[in-house]
Every structure is written in structure tokens, then in C-alpha cells.
Amino acid sequence: MTSPPPDSQTGPITEEEALDRLRQSEDRSQQYYGAWWLGRMRSQHPEAVPLLQQALRQRRPRDPGDGVEENAVARNAARALGKLAPAALAAVADLLEVLDDPDDGLREAAARALGELKAKEAVQPICRRLASGPDGAGALQPGTPRLMEPCEALLEALGDIGYVDPEVLAVVEPFVRHERPLIRSAAARTLLQLSGEACWGELLVDLLNHGHLRVRRAALMDLGAAGWRPALEPIRQTLAENSLKLIALRGLVERGNGDPGELALLACMDELL
Amino acid sequence: MVPTSHEALVENLRNATTAEGLLAATAALAQAPIAATAPVLVEVLGYNNPGAAVTAVDGLIRLGTAAVPALLELDPQNYGARAWAVRALAGIGDVRGLELLVEALGTDVAASVRRAAARGLGNLALGRLDPAEQTSVQERCLEALLAATSDGEWVVRYAVAVGLEGLARGLRPQDRAMEQLRHGLVALCEAADDNPPVVCLRAKVALSRLDPP
Known part of the structure; x- marks a missing residue:
């Protein structure tokens, strides 16, 4: 970012x-x-x-009245x-x-x-911050729209680091039931990256049909990050900008394997230009 | 009642007061456009309503060459509408769009516009031109595409590979342009820190299609 x-x-x-x-x-x-x-x-x-x-x-506790965000x-x-x-x-x-x-x-x-x-040393500390689950780490901070923890970033970091371990999966999995679709998307992406199990890809594909563009965009990025090739057709059909579909399909080409093959993926990208 | 005549459809579009209304009216008009409605669809490109603009572009592409005069009349100052017009011209493939596509690929600030222009430059219909004109248009396209092989955005370079592949289909193996075109694709194949594998792969596929077994 x-x-x-x-x-x-x-x-x-x-x-x-x-x-x-x-x-x-x-x-x-x-x-x-x-x-x-x-x-x-x-x-x-x-x-x-x-x-x-x-x-x-150079950091210090937040002081909203201060005007400057130190x-x-x-x-x-x-x-x-x-x-x-x-x-x-x-x-x-x-x-x-x-x-x-x-x-x-x-x-x-x-x-x-x-x-x-891809700092493996971060896996345990990140898991500790997420361990309280959707009702703890994923709960709202009183009086704000923010969650207690930056769950999306913490979850996605676990997927990017890529350390596969049953305990990590157990920490992530409850977040696929979080009330916010963006958190569900992040959790499914990480589980897909770590386990490769199709059910998490299917959850992301379902989110491509969500009523909000923001959610469809996030699901596109998450499918691309995980490189899940069975998502080709749903990506082609979802209502979102071609620019984002192209980024997602690039992820399918570069990070994925199996069917559909590269030529089918490239043909779809060509059409979206 | 659903209006069916084009006059009624245009009337509907002009009277739309909401974004959704505009989208629906544009979709109705874009479904089966006639040449007389091209200026109305081009107008929609300037309304700052992306959904309606996408639909209008589809309608203009469906209309084909009949939409070109209206597209070329667009005010160059109307930046947002021009970006959509580039996409429409790229999809139509009419050679009258050449200058606008060349300029867009070389200078537009938006990668989405440059990428559409690159694809369009490989997609121009040259069949009706005499051979000398064909060669001159092909050279203009090639020059613009080769210059864009060093574009900073991967998606534009990807589109350049697609554009070069399309351009090659109109060239003969012995044409001098073919060798330059091949060099461009080889340059796009090169792995570099900022050149992602998908661009290399697309350029390799294009090269393999230049020399069918």
C-alpha cells in the first residue's frame, strides 16, 4: 500500500x-x-x-486532540x-x-x-494477537468502527509468511465466520494459501457475488493472492473493474497451477484489456 | 410501458435523473444501437458515471465504424470522456482512430487507457487500404507499440505484447517491420525485477505464434 x-x-x-x-x-x-x-x-x-x-x-501514544498524527x-x-x-x-x-x-x-x-x-518470527506474535477470535480481536472498539485488532492485516500476513501449521490454521479459521465480509475474505485467503483446500476458494468465489463492490474487489485481490485457478470464470463474470480482474488473473497465472491452464488465463486477460 | 423506438430511448436517457436511471436508459440504447444514436452514447461517456460509460462503450463497439465520427468529434479537453472513447476506438479497430490511439498510448496518465490503446493498435482493420497506406499505418502502430515496451506499468507492457501479436498477423514474414516487432517481444520476455512473469509469458506466447510449427 x-x-x-x-x-x-x-x-x-x-x-x-x-x-x-x-x-x-x-x-x-x-x-x-x-x-x-x-x-x-x-x-x-x-x-x-x-x-x-x-x-x-519515533512514536508515541495517539493523541487525537493534538491535530498532528505523530x-x-x-x-x-x-x-x-x-x-x-x-x-x-x-x-x-x-x-x-x-x-x-x-x-x-x-x-x-x-x-x-x-x-x-515473510518473517517466520512473526507467526507466533501475530497468532497471539488473533487468538481471542472474532469476538475478541475481531470485536468493535467501543464507539468506533475499528476492530480491536487490525484483523485483515494480521490474517493476511500469516498467509504471506506461509508457515503451515495446524495451530495457525486453528487461529485463522474462526474468522471465516466474522460478521464483516472483508474479514471473512482475508481469512479464507490465508486458509487457501496455507492449506490449498478448495472450500476456502469457494468461499471467496461466493464473495464475488456480494452486493457491495468493495467486497467483490477484496475477493478478487484475495483470489489473486492465493492464485486459485478454478476462479477464472467467476472472476471474468463478477461486476468489477477490468483493472482489478487483470491483477487477480495475473495472480492466478503466477501463483497458481493446474486447470484452467495458462493459455486460458491469458486469453481471458487479453479480452479484459 | 417500455419504449421501443430509438427516439423514445434517447428521450428516456435525456430525462434520466438518477445514476441508475441513466444506466438503465444507456443499456436499453446500447443493446441495439443505430448510427443516429452514436452521438448520444458518446455524450454518456462524459457524464462521470462509470457503469453507464462501460455500457455506452459496449454499444459503440457494437455499432462499429458508424460510431467513429462521433467519437473523433469529442472535445480533447473532456478528459474523462476521451479515456472511454479510446476504449471504444480500440474495440472498433477503425483506422481513423489511429492518431488518438497513438497519442493515448504515449501520453495518457491512466494505465487503463494506455493498455486499451496498446491493444487497439494491434487490432486495426487495414483491409480496405491500399498496400502503401497499410504499410504506413503498420509502421505508425509498430513505432508506438515499441516505444511502449518500456512503459512503467506491467499491464501496459502486457497489452503491448498482445498488440504486437495482433499487428504481426497483418505482416508478411519477410517484412522488415517483422524483425523489429520480434525484437520488441524479445525485450518483453526478459526477466527483470520489475517485469513480472506474466508479461514474459505473454510475450513468449506471442513469439511462438509468430512461428507456427
């Missing part, structure tokens, strides 16, 4: 400038942009990861680290620490980054 650059109108900047912006500490919006830039451009500079680790430590820089640093494997593997311990931060937005960014880095 990328955030739009706040000052894109000033034109492109160099890697040195991005590092400088992150290094200084007076202007947080500059740091925010610098962190975003390093991830977006997949910087290989030796100072990128250490500076992002430092930025990740953790924005830390969140962008976490997101950037997720894109900088293998160098960012050095930052796994920092991201694991952030997984226990009181700010759930920051926990979400850390979970996604750990998933992208």
Missing part, C-alpha cells in the same frame, strides 16, 4: 534528498515523504534501513521496510516490537510489513 506523496508537485527528488528528509527531525511531513519515497523506489542505499528503523522508534512517520517507515527485503530483514525485531504498540494503525502497518518480509 502506498500513500500519495504530500508534495508531489515539487517534482521528483533524488535518493540522497529522500535520505536527508528522513534524517532531519524538524519537519515531520518531510520525514513522512522521505520514508514513503525509499519504499516506493525500493532504495538499496545502505543507510535506508537504519534510518527507517530510527523513524519507526505516528504517521513511523507507519510509513514500517510500510517502506516491508518493501526493502532482504536488507530490511535486519529490522524484523523492531517491527515485532511495533506489533505490540497501542496504536492499531501502526500494528497494521507492521503486520503487513512482516508479511511482505
Whole structure:
């Protein structure tokens, strides 16, 4: 996930400038942009990861009355680290620490980054945060539309890391009954990635018929992430943008196997251009 | 009562007051369009209603060459409508759309528009042109497609592979353009950090179809 650059109108900047912006500490919006830039451009500079680790430590409890979202820089640093494997593997311990931060937005960014880095060390901590199930981790935070835990990101990280273990499956499975379809989609995707069992693919295909476009879009992305090829026809037929169908079908080509074969998948992609 | 005459369908569309109403009226008109309704369908492209625009594009493609004059008359400043028009022209394959497709592939900011243009440049019907004109159009298409083999978006490069494959169908093996076209596909086959396997695969399939066994 990328955030739009706040000052894109000033034109492109160099890697040195991005590092400088992150290094200084007076202007947080500059740091925010610098962190975003390093991830977006997949910087290989030796100072990128250490500076992002430092930025990740600049966090404090949320203070909604404050006006400025202090953790924005830390969140962008976490997101950037997720894109900088293998160098960012050095930052796994920092991201694991952030997984226990009181700010759930920051926990979400850390979970996604750990998933992208395929950090096996994160499996147990993530499972701990999800263990209370849909009624605990998946319950609403009082007075907000947010859940107690960033369940979607935590579930998807487990699938991305790909550590197959019965205990992990047991933690994920109850979430296919969560009241929110986006959480059900994320759980089914992870179970499909980890177990390969068709029932989870079928659950995602059912969500392609959901009445809300947002849900159909999520199911498309999840089928693509799992590369489940039997979904070809339902993907072709669901009501959503061709751009998203193409991304999903790319996932079926690159991550899937078996029937339908590659030529059938490519023929469908050709039609959607 | 469901109106059946085209006048009544156009009237319905003009009187639509909701997004759903517009979509339904466009769908009715796009189902069996006649040339006289092309300007009305083109108008819908500018209404900022994606569902209706998709339906109007389908209707315009169904209409084929008869829709082209209305599409080419679109105001270039009307960016949103132009993006949809590119898709319609790509689907119709009328050579009068050439300049608009070339420009869209080279300069449009939206990857979805560039990808449609790339497909369209491989899909132009050249049968009615004399040989010299055919060659000149093919060269324009090839030049635009080759330039787009380095597009930053994978989906556009994928569409370029599809476009090159389509363009090759109109070339003879001994044409000089064929060799350049082949180089373009070979470049798309190359594995690189930012070139996903699906693009390489599509380009390989296109190459294999250039040399049927």
C-alpha cells in the first residue's frame, strides 16, 4: 500500500534528498515523504534501513486532540521496510516490537510489513494477537468502527509468511465466520494459501457475488493472492473493474497451477484489456 | 410501458435523473444501437458515471465504424470522456482512430487507457487500404507499440505484447517491420525485477505464434 506523496508537485527528488528528509527531525511531513519515497523506489542505499528503523522508534501514544498524527512517520517507515527485503530483514525485531504498540494503525502497518518480509518470527506474535477470535480481536472498539485488532492485516500476513501449521490454521479459521465480509475474505485467503483446500476458494468465489463492490474487489485481490485457478470464470463474470480482474488473473497465472491452464488465463486477460 | 423506438430511448436517457436511471436508459440504447444514436452514447461517456460509460462503450463497439465520427468529434479537453472513447476506438479497430490511439498510448496518465490503446493498435482493420497506406499505418502502430515496451506499468507492457501479436498477423514474414516487432517481444520476455512473469509469458506466447510449427 502506498500513500500519495504530500508534495508531489515539487517534482521528483533524488535518493540522497529522500535520505536527508528522513534524517532531519524538524519537519515531520518531510520525514513522512522521505520514508514513503525509499519504499516506493525500493532504495538499496545502505543507510535506508537504519534510518527507517530510527523513524519507526519515533512514536508515541495517539493523541487525537493534538491535530498532528505523530505516528504517521513511523507507519510509513514500517510500510517502506516491508518493501526493502532482504536488507530490511535486519529490522524484523523492531517491527515485532511495533506489533505490540497501542496504536492499531501502526500494528497494521507492521503486520503487513512482516508479511511482505515473510518473517517466520512473526507467526507466533501475530497468532497471539488473533487468538481471542472474532469476538475478541475481531470485536468493535467501543464507539468506533475499528476492530480491536487490525484483523485483515494480521490474517493476511500469516498467509504471506506461509508457515503451515495446524495451530495457525486453528487461529485463522474462526474468522471465516466474522460478521464483516472483508474479514471473512482475508481469512479464507490465508486458509487457501496455507492449506490449498478448495472450500476456502469457494468461499471467496461466493464473495464475488456480494452486493457491495468493495467486497467483490477484496475477493478478487484475495483470489489473486492465493492464485486459485478454478476462479477464472467467476472472476471474468463478477461486476468489477477490468483493472482489478487483470491483477487477480495475473495472480492466478503466477501463483497458481493446474486447470484452467495458462493459455486460458491469458486469453481471458487479453479480452479484459 | 417500455419504449421501443430509438427516439423514445434517447428521450428516456435525456430525462434520466438518477445514476441508475441513466444506466438503465444507456443499456436499453446500447443493446441495439443505430448510427443516429452514436452521438448520444458518446455524450454518456462524459457524464462521470462509470457503469453507464462501460455500457455506452459496449454499444459503440457494437455499432462499429458508424460510431467513429462521433467519437473523433469529442472535445480533447473532456478528459474523462476521451479515456472511454479510446476504449471504444480500440474495440472498433477503425483506422481513423489511429492518431488518438497513438497519442493515448504515449501520453495518457491512466494505465487503463494506455493498455486499451496498446491493444487497439494491434487490432486495426487495414483491409480496405491500399498496400502503401497499410504499410504506413503498420509502421505508425509498430513505432508506438515499441516505444511502449518500456512503459512503467506491467499491464501496459502486457497489452503491448498482445498488440504486437495482433499487428504481426497483418505482416508478411519477410517484412522488415517483422524483425523489429520480434525484437520488441524479445525485450518483453526478459526477466527483470520489475517485469513480472506474466508479461514474459505473454510475450513468449506471442513469439511462438509468430512461428507456427
